[in-house]
Amino acid sequence: MDQTNDTATARRVEIRARGGRADIEIDGTRIHPSAVKAYSVNHLAGERPEVLLHVADRGETQWSGMARVAVADLPDPGPAAAVFLDAIDPETLERAALARPDLGAEPHSLTRAMLTQLVEWARGL
Template structure:
């Protein structure tokens, strides 16, 4: 059995917009319908960047080459969201939403303010 050669460097171009990303390796576009996400990591002083692709595999896909492999565990966010919402004090949410400075008089403004407030709290902002 032969020892694999050292991985080679490939050029990467990512054109990312909300809702989609076009990723090209060595100027060849990857099938957008197969890419569900990516992580680009780079320790500037230690190595070249590493691109981790999350893919959806249709029935007959083959790939050959060298790659760093990472196993990404998909976590169901439902229980985390449920726990977060159960911990919300309804009176505090009402007051925080009413005190927001982004109320604009539009339809559903209170609901929008409550959702914005929940996002702020989820992200650790008060």
């Protein structure tokens, strides 16, 4: 599989495991339990999680063999944003916002400049 464009091949996967049984859906379509022999979930920090399905060779199954499925759900940005914001020195942020060439004189322009500055820092600019 070509890994250069993960967005085009990403799928939404939901697994509900109970005891020795698991119900699996891919993009909202239920996979028959007899079609999957095993599955594993792997997630390395900084990379997209992967679900590896080991499928049984069944005659009426829509697919057979092995399929690599990338989980498309994005993680909650809240915790990462909190860590980022905790690291911001308020004095440095204020100085940077006041020095911006796009700082206006209208209401809330300082807040807008600070938010723009934070976005730029978050993007590494």
